[in-house]
Amino acid sequence: MIRAENLSFTYPNGLQALKDISFHIKKGEFAAIIGRNGSGKTTLLKHFNGLLKPTSGRLLIAGLDTARARTAELARKVGFLFQNPDHQIFLPTVAQEIAFGPRNLGLKGREIERRVAEAAAQVGLTEYLDASPWKLGKGLRQRVALASVLAMGPDILVLDEPTTGQDYRQAREIMAITKALHRKGHTIILVTHDMELVARYAEKALVLGGGRLLLQGPLTEVFSRDDVLAEAGLLPPAVLRLTAPYRKAGLIPGVLTPEDLFREVCTILRGEDHAARILPA
Amino acid sequence: MPPASFLHNLHPLTKVVWSLAVVTAAFFLQGPLPLLLLWASVLAVAGAGKVLRQVLPALKGLALLAGLFFLFQVFLIREGNTVFTLFPAKGIGQVTDVGLYACTVLALRMLAMTSTIPVLLATTNPKDMVVAFVEKLKVPYLYAFMLVTSLRFIPILQEQLDLVLQAQRARGRDLEGRNFIKRVKAVVPLALPLLLVSIRRSRTLAISLETRGFGSGPRTHLRPLAFRPADIAATAACLLLAFLVILL
Amino acid sequence: METLIEVQNFTFYYGESPVPALADLNLTVRRGEFVGITGPTGAGKTTLALALNGVIPHFQGGRWSGRVVVAGMDTAETPCSRLARIIGSVFQDPEAQLVATDVEEEVAFGLENQALPREEMLPRIEEALTMVGIRDLRHRSLKELSGGQKQRVAIAAALAMRPAVLVLDEPTSELDPQGTQDVMEVLRLLNREHHLTIVLLEQKLAAMAPYISRLVCLHEGRVVADAPPREILRREKLLRELGLEDPPVAAFFRQLQRAGLYSRDLPLTVEEGREELGRLFAKEGIL
CATH class of the missing domain: 3.40.50.300 (P-loop containing nucleotide triphosphate hydrolases)
Structure with a gap:
């Protein structure tokens, strides 16, 4: 679905932001791109919508070479949800705001209406279609932004720090919607520095540091490489750090969330039968 | 941070005088050529102050605005001989020689007047400018504050514009077309979010100034701004030139 | 004070x-x-x-x-x-x-x-x-x-x-x-x-x-x-009602607490958590 081949990028001022990056994200995967600010995350992201073109190497999205594809062509394949929804909202109603994307794709009349209704339903905004997006709270504005992207029908969804500046409940809501979209077959790319978020939702992770791809693989594998994460300036999720000494001793496997850890520890302390009784189904 | 050029070293008010002198001259100059020369002089000052590269994007934006202004006006003037008509069949889009001349002058005037602003900003600490306004010109604190707010936001605006651009692009809005009309149409989805985000941020800044005791009375300076001989010379030269233009 | x-x-x-x-x-x-x-x-x-x-x-x-x-x-x-x-x-x-x-x-x-x-x-x-x-x-x-x-x-x-x-x-x-x-x-x-x-x-x-x-x-x-x-983090219902973040370490120990496997104060940091987990395993004769 998404393939980077020896992608490098140097800014006109000579700063090399990405160095020889190669990866492959398959259709339907939920991948996280993680790294600190300045690791090259943002630069890589700007390649996904063709805003930047590789200095060397290439990036293929659903068979399209991003350096040659037109903006609208790419927008049809990849939807972006950015950190601040206020950077894109400008129309008087939620419905018009959601219709903006499909309209740019050249769609008309009925088809637009259908897509607006569908996208609004996916993010739970149906009852707000006639409201002014300015009057909604930040969490709902973020959903308006997401719906306006979904209305273009992309297979791939890129979320750039979707929870920064949101409160915990709003963050959970956006991630629940994302998870549902993933289940329906969307390929999801989550760009973030929040490891707890990654632990809870992603399947695999790509670690960026100093413009290089330091590591990629399934979550438990990536998070067990303390050395590489330290190099990238990242801390593994709290649950993994908590169990580190016992993982090395082989007592507790590499679980990522408090619920899974509780399950494991119950089993260790009380044996499988007892654990099965006290654990929620 | 050592100042980068003589322009950075000048007192903020000296640069304001220069800016006003250019505005005045632009008002009184009539032909396209003198106005073009005036604009070139602004660019020359920017070049001498080593900020030409830095202000280039802003100048491009101003040129675009002047161009827009030209387009909106040129079809409205009916006097003079028709040079060409956009849609001859319907008789719409008449452009006359008088219209062309008048609009060129107006657009160039606008360009020359506004081009000093980015140069001023690139070479002056906005805070120094406000302090100079409040203390030397006795501008009321509220107006000075409004000035600092708008000044400080220009570099931030550029960053924000980048984010807005990225967001709208992801929604399939192509902003790189060569087609002029398309670029004009693209302004609204960019300008509106930018404006609203900026208003929100200026409120934060206002509160930040308030909670740090700004505007409560006389203040002192960590780095006092001095009006040096170079400032006197530059101010005098600007005033003299503006005066000459008015007389001629 | x-x-x-x-x-x-x-x-x-x-x-x-x-x-x-x-x-x-x-x-x-x-x-x-x-x-x-x-x-x-x-x-x-x-x-x-x-x-x-x-x-x-x-x-x-x-x-x-x-x-x-x-x-x-x-x-x-x-x-x-x-x-x-x-x-x-x-x-x-x-x-x-x-x-x-x-x-x-x-x-x-x-x-x-x-x-x-x-x-x-x-x-x-x-x-x-x-x-x-x-x-x-x-x-x-x-x-x-x-x-x-x-x-x-x-x-x-x-x-x-x-x-x-x-x-x-x-x-x-x-x-x-x-x-x-x-x-x-x-x-x-x-x-x-x-x-x-x-x-x-x-x-x-x-x-x-x-x-x-x-x-x-x-x-x-x-x-x-x-x-x-530590007191507030024990109150799962409050956290949920207000939609507050539930810190992972405290959340894990709270679940143990509810299952009757842990009775001390909730740890707040990973370091505290490790210590408590070690104490728990030692008490139960594991390790």
Whole structure:
């Protein structure tokens, strides 16, 4: 679905932001791109919508070479949800705001209406279609932004720090919607520095540091490489750090969330039968 | 941070005088050529102050605005001989020689007047400018504050514009077309979010100034701004030139 | 300990809004405390911060009643410039609250407004930058700094005025985990070593809980809980109702607690958690 081949990028001022990056994200995967600010995350992201073109190497999205594809062509394949929804909202109603994307794709009349209704339903905004997006709270504005992207029908969804500046409940809501979209077959790319978020939702992770791809693989594998994460300036999720000494001793496997850890520890302390009784189904 | 050029070293008010002198001259100059020369002089000052590269994007934006202004006006003037008509069949889009001349002058005037602003900003600490306004010109604190707010936001605006651009692009809005009309149409989805985000941020800044005791009375300076001989010379030269233009 | 902040039955409505942003709120902060205040968006955190530093009612208009007294001064009757010397304020957006172009000037700004002579400014700038651990950044341009560094500059700028209390409104919301932790460590140091009173309004509970001595939860403009963070984190229902973050380490031990496998205080950090887990395994004869 998404393939980077020896992608490098140097800014006109000579700063090399990405160095020889190669990866492959398959259709339907939920991948996280993680790294600190300045690791090259943002630069890589700007390649996904063709805003930047590789200095060397290439990036293929659903068979399209991003350096040659037109903006609208790419927008049809990849939807972006950015950190601040206020950077894109400008129309008087939620419905018009959601219709903006499909309209740019050249769609008309009925088809637009259908897509607006569908996208609004996916993010739970149906009852707000006639409201002014300015009057909604930040969490709902973020959903308006997401719906306006979904209305273009992309297979791939890129979320750039979707929870920064949101409160915990709003963050959970956006991630629940994302998870549902993933289940329906969307390929999801989550760009973030929040490891707890990654632990809870992603399947695999790509670690960026100093413009290089330091590591990629399934979550438990990536998070067990303390050395590489330290190099990238990242801390593994709290649950993994908590169990580190016992993982090395082989007592507790590499679980990522408090619920899974509780399950494991119950089993260790009380044996499988007892654990099965006290654990929620 | 050592100042980068003589322009950075000048007192903020000296640069304001220069800016006003250019505005005045632009008002009184009539032909396209003198106005073009005036604009070139602004660019020359920017070049001498080593900020030409830095202000280039802003100048491009101003040129675009002047161009827009030209387009909106040129079809409205009916006097003079028709040079060409956009849609001859319907008789719409008449452009006359008088219209062309008048609009060129107006657009160039606008360009020359506004081009000093980015140069001023690139070479002056906005805070120094406000302090100079409040203390030397006795501008009321509220107006000075409004000035600092708008000044400080220009570099931030550029960053924000980048984010807005990225967001709208992801929604399939192509902003790189060569087609002029398309670029004009693209302004609204960019300008509106930018404006609203900026208003929100200026409120934060206002509160930040308030909670740090700004505007409560006389203040002192960590780095006092001095009006040096170079400032006197530059101010005098600007005033003299503006005066000459008015007389001629 | 002596009372430093006293909020008495304070109610505030923005403009013509029919819903109060703060509703009959009462809060007392004693000198030397490090108080965390949390709540979902719209619970009144920012309004409370603005009421504490006098922006409400001096700058932000609205209908209000009740009293806010800081260090013996009623904020409604004291000009903002006077309050500025007693309450240091730090806000969410590191960009929008900075006024100068380099670090030294930024920290000097409040002192200039107080009309302090230059000779007095210099040592105060040095002192404030040292306190937040960025002395080496003194001559740097603000543009070159990371978000976390900018927030530390904002804290230093507030400290230079030698306030009695520091009020921070979600200072880490735009920062990454490392930047967040750096700011928290600085606050801990200011509280422990310099005995500064700190009021931190924040929704990152996991990041904040290990540092604060007391956690106040706001909901719809009211205080709904006020206790040490360990106590609050035991109350799963409260966390869920307010939509608050449930820090993973505490969440795990709370589940053990409920299953009758753990009975001690909830650990707040990974280090504490490891110790407790080790103790638990040892008790059960594992390892």
